Amino acid sequence: MDIVERLVAELGPEHVSVAPNRLDERRHDTWFQSQLDDRGEHPAPKPRCVVCPSSTEQVQAALLVCRELRVPIVPFGLGSGVCGGVLASADTVVFDMSAMSQVREVSVTDLTATFEAGVRGTDAEARLNASGLTLGHYPQSIDRSSVGGWIATRAAGQFSTAYGNIEDMVLDIEAVLATGDIVRTRRTPRASAGPDLRHLLLGSEGILGIVTAATLSVRRQAEARLGAAYHLSTLRAGIELQRKIVQGGFLPPVMRLYDSTEASRMFSEWAEDGHALLVLVHEGADALVQAEYAQVHRLVVEAGARLADPACVDHWLAERNHVPDFAPFIENGVVVDTIEVAATWSRIGPIYDAAIDALRAVPGILAASAHSSHAYRSGLNLYFTFVAQPPERDRMSETYRECWDRVLRATAEGGGGIAHHHGIGRVRRSWLSQEVGEGGLRVLRALKRALDPDGIMNPGALLPE
């Protein structure tokens, strides 16, 4: 029997598909380069088949078949990744996790919720809202990404400054490793029991195993919310103000600082020409929100910032899950993408300047801008956006690559981290050694060999070749 017959025998025909449209839809994530390739001469091939397991045991059974036949596996959550972490080749079996969509348990006492890997973000949130709870994790992709995908890519949400990122919420993980072992970490608030196995899977992008379920530490819905927006003379002034707010012990869940280019584009009705714009949202117990708002406002005034129209906050809240469609850009011969990086406070400003200067020198560049969206006591992220129209249409891939390399080089040379929350995938693969060093890369390769000795798990993703 070939791999498809074996999988059908193991899981049943309803869990294995070779339907051309199904294969077509599961070839890759939303990485710009994959979309560009689809419109060129070398679109990504269809995988061998798509399995859609509905239980952890089915994941294990399918994985063991693939292992036995040495067939590569590509795990697929809901496909919203933007870095090429999902890219099938013709010999691969895609594990489509969307049928593992059960909410196994919600505890209003413990504020925990156990989701299967394929649960969509908005479905998880709706289920929790019905009990007066919330995830506190709101990636822009919440309506097109899954709990398992968040874990596999170490996702960050828009309210992270107060509520943390996905690694701060995951209490336990259930996963099937490449060896076929099912691992279930202990559901405990905190442990000192050897290296934390959750962190082997968080960010592993499917190269070690497949996350099948996780328990998240959730929250009560906030009692109060207050928002404000402010004009700042420069991005640098805004960075310094954010540093003072966070290091002063104030943690507005949302702190977004747009440079003047993005302020004009995103808040065209309200932005002031040449000024940066800071959007803050405070949430929590009413008394704390009031106290935090007043204290932060004092810091804002001291920094010389001026109150902007509060409509900016409502506008951001209303638009925050909008994900732009690349298709019209590609049709017009334009390359576009966002690149998120991070650095300590003393390094992030120079990285902004260097990256923007480097982007502006790209032939055909139309726009180069950035905003910050995640603040920490030690530093800040930046989210660069570039738009470029190369002089010749056949140079789109080259221009796209050049924009990426210029931003990552400026970040690495400036002492920053080259990946804040979208992962490595294929677009950052060649820069991973800059992040973890040659020693760190050897460790990652040793982990891969130890846990996936046959090299069948998502080959080509994360680790440079």
Added chain:
Amino acid sequence: MDIVERLVAELGPEHVSVAPNRLDERRHDTWFQSQLDDRGEHPAPKPRCVVCPSSTEQVQAALLVCRELRVPIVPFGLGSGVCGGVLASADTVVFDMSAMSQVREVSVTDLTATFEAGVRGTDAEARLNASGLTLGHYPQSIDRSSVGGWIATRAAGQFSTAYGNIEDMVLDIEAVLATGDIVRTRRTPRASAGPDLRHLLLGSEGILGIVTAATLSVRRQAEARLGAAYHLSTLRAGIELQRKIVQGGFLPPVMRLYDSTEASRMFSEWAEDGHALLVLVHEGADALVQAEYAQVHRLVVEAGARLADPACVDHWLAERNHVPDFAPFIENGVVVDTIEVAATWSRIGPIYDAAIDALRAVPGILAASAHSSHAYRSGLNLYFTFVAQPPERDRMSETYRECWDRVLRATAEGGGGIAHHHGIGRVRRSWLSQEVGEGGLRVLRALKRALDPDGIMNPGALLPE
């Protein structure tokens, strides 16, 4: 040349000691069983020699010599461990890290501080205080433990409810792995760049490599501090109150709840007979502390708790780093220890009851009690204390083991985590599979084989044999 000659040739004679008193002092940590064995017929043997490297390069050089000659290595921080994570055998080389005591860098802009592994906690704190900063990490052992030890054991501090545990503070780690590779992770506030390599070393108890330095995310010293203590009818009522406080979005850095036994012992002047006692310390920006204090006080009153003498707070603050000496107990044929575990809110109360009941059935038990000292949105730790005088003196080890096993069994059967923050060492080794499952244990063993193929790093610690 034998191992000592090789190490002397490599590091210089001042970095290698075979002086009997030096060897004697570096045989083990403060584990009760090791102290008991020292007073019996089978004291732990002296190691082959003690190396005291003063740089990362010296650690690497000494490690490569040991690797070449297949000589086991026992890393030694400042020796305050309580679980038998450090226990030399006659053929081992102890790596005494206390000479790596430089503060490499402090940034008041980034609120970061880079410490070598051997920096003592109080020295780190004093250096930061001089710049108006603080670690926010105050284990009871702060004057006898090191930054490297905190990382190797995943330490927790007394102010963890607001400030987090060591894993929440470590921005980057420098380590020498068993392969001789030096790994330096990126200093970035947050990354999505593969599995987080810091978490391979956090909690690894020296079985994969030796932590040589780390950058911690530190804090400004708090603007305001307010404390209060409350009497509660039962421990269970206190657990429920702590749950309401934390889940209400309030995070007093210190929340300690003592059962009536411990309240009487620790706060004899102020405790009310048969009542539990809750000690709270709020810290932070003045306006937030005031708001939090008022809101928490409201919850306390709603729970029927009554204000205790504020002297309880001062008493705790004054005594908090006191570490009891086991020697007089041992001389009197008494076994004593503490055992920290953790569980979600719904499980922690039943675990308390089951563990206390189980301890009380131990022949010769004199006292069985607990307090909590670390609260989380999802649950709580408990810190059990047992004191027992077995009927015969030669049954001390057996009684000691029985007390441990009874508490860990009650915890595991109650769905809790068997190790909150002291690590596994040797005392919990046989319970590790309860924590991570058989699948998790296989993963840990695979990591060990991958990163320490010769098995020279701290053999006997952490992993069951």
